[in-house]
Amino acid sequence: MIRRAAKWILAALFILMLGAGLFAPYGYEAQSRQEIASPPSRTHWLGTDALGRDRYSRLLYGGRVSILLAPAASIVSVLLALIMGVGAALAGGAAQRAATTVIDLALSLPWLFLLLAVRATLPLNLPPICSIAVTFALLGLLGWPGPARVLLAAARRQLGSDYILFARASGAASWPLAARHLAPNLAPVVLAQFWTTTPAYLLAEANLSLLGLGVSEPLPSWGNLLRELQNITALPHQPWVAVPLLLLIAALSCCQLAQPPREFSI
């Protein structure tokens, strides 16, 4: 029952966000300069921001950017991590040690400077949506080492288990073994990595906005809407500013609930 409700909520959210053009009463960039930072009203359900833009409309449009791009970046990271982790675990020996070293090295590198360098080379007249797509693509490409370490450890544990030894003894080759036996048992770990990296990328986008690498004006994203929460002392006077955060938590919770329960067989 709860899972079904979660699915409906998620579906409704996706429809609202993807159909922002239909459901939003105003354009995300439309400024009403006589109504700056106004509280919720009939005309502006979630009030207006510091430039008089309708918060509800920007929430919907921002969700469209974030809901599509953050999970996409997360999928890229987890896929790369899966290839690296499982490949290294299957290869074993020197290859595995080399992979572990590469992962540790990648984790220790200051990728922020690479992101800054990339932003410096992007054309200035790039449309905001392309700029943010490049940002999420970079996040996806650079975010694999953390999940890779987890997946490598999980794959090694699985490969040492009895059922794998039995399959190997029965003559199963490495890749079919990985596809038929290892992958289903790694799925919960892979999903967990996906669910943890998605919100991390949403917040990373908000932080990167401070460096000029995130979403640029006037395009909204949940990340830059969350930036308004930096001034936490203003929150008691304007609780509606926290709606993007609540919605984000709700969406992620619903995603978790919507998953069928799985048991780890480790």
Place this chain on the structure above:
Amino acid sequence: MIRFVCLLLVLVLRSGLAQWGGELRLNVRSEPRTLHPALADDDASEMIRYLTGGVLVRVNRITQQAEPSLASSWRVLDGGRAIRFQLREKLQFSDGTPFTSDDVVYTIETIMNPDLHSPVGDSFRMGGRVQATADGPLSVVVRFPEPLAGGPALFDQVAIMSRKAPAKEAAVLGPFYIAGRKAGAWVRLERNLKYWKVYAGRRLPYLDAIQLDIQPSRDAEFLRFRRGELHMLPALEPEQFDELSKTGAGLVRDAGSTLANEFLWFNMAPAAPLPAYKKAWFASKNFRRAVSSAIRREDLCTVVFRGHAVPAVGPFPPVNRFWFNSKLKAPSFDLDAARRFLAQDGFSASGGVLRDCDNHPVEFSVVSNAGNKSRERMAAMIQQDLAAIGIRLNIVTLDFPSLLDRISKSQQYESCLLGLNNVDLDPDGQMNFWLSSSAQHCWNPRQTTPATPWEAEIDRLMREQAGQPDARRRKALFDRVQEIVWDQTPVIYLVNRNALVAVAPGLRNVQPAVLDPRLVWNIDQIHFALQK
């Protein structure tokens, strides 16, 4: 006699009410790049120089007049080509080394040393050598190759260093000395026990120490003030000001318009890697004036700055009472005028898109520094304003080093939205900005010969006023500079923001000023309220 007794009584009462001692906690937004007083050129270094350095002449930030400090008096000689300073007697540096005229000579030699590249020395460089000569232990004559237009007030930034002190630059004559420092975290200043000012028989300053914490985030700084961990905020955001006004967590004050300008300019450097048609737009006076006319400056003031700003007119706001050209008014919002200017250059709009005479759609980017909410909001508003005349503006925020690299070296930008924090009331302080040969001539730096007749005219006027001892004549020359800038619009001045400050309730004698350092300019007078 009665008057004398009353005066004595007042002095005794005042000294009794002041709390001696205590630690003032302030915040600086960045690590000081240097602690050498002659090399200070960033806000944090300048703040430390102000709090520790002793100067011959100090500009009162309220009256904007030069007042005696280490020099008890001075006389301008040879029509402004020399100044004789009479020094106070029996003064000592913080390490006990006596202060003499030889230290002034040493300081002038140091700041004029071409190998040192002292930013303070730049104010005095005018094509010749500045020389200081000791005329006895307590008198010094400083000679200039040309009349010094800024007068003695320029010495407000020259912190005197000792030639003989073993501690070198660390020996100071100001109210505090640098007692400790942790890179990236804090700088601690402690009371200079040899400071020369005395009040009611006791040596100032009142405070024992100043802790300067380094915290770049404005939000974190604000939170710390609200928690009582900081005593002053010298530059509040308008929302923070409104919030503090409501909650009463401290004394907030709008000290009025500052000398700080927010402005936009186009890249007019011929070597810039831009398409030729865009260079032609930016070089056109009509295009620049059209953009200026399409911007609603009043809205920028009310929306972005919540009414704590005024539309900017030119290089100086009206608060600079002497130098502001009162004949000029801020460019008014006028879409018809904007369209007229554009039509004169062959621009035409169709389907909401402005196109030039070769049918290129008018689209350009504006770069600004990331993390500055006010500028990001101004850019978003200008974007909407320009859309009304069919111009598409792309906003790009960059980290500050990348931004500086683009505007000062690679020239890879189209337009830029930034601010200039004038610290000097005198136009000589803006010499670097206006001379076409200067690296800070933002729209087209380092010109070998002026690219346009009006830039040549500005060069001539600025040089002429700098060598002119007569203040009224200088004013007339600089008025003309302001008129040319208003007409040619190489820089689109947007707003002058107000000085919004907050002070903890327990502090006394804080007099907010619009000139830097806004809240601590009279640091030796500031004290805590007497504790019960």
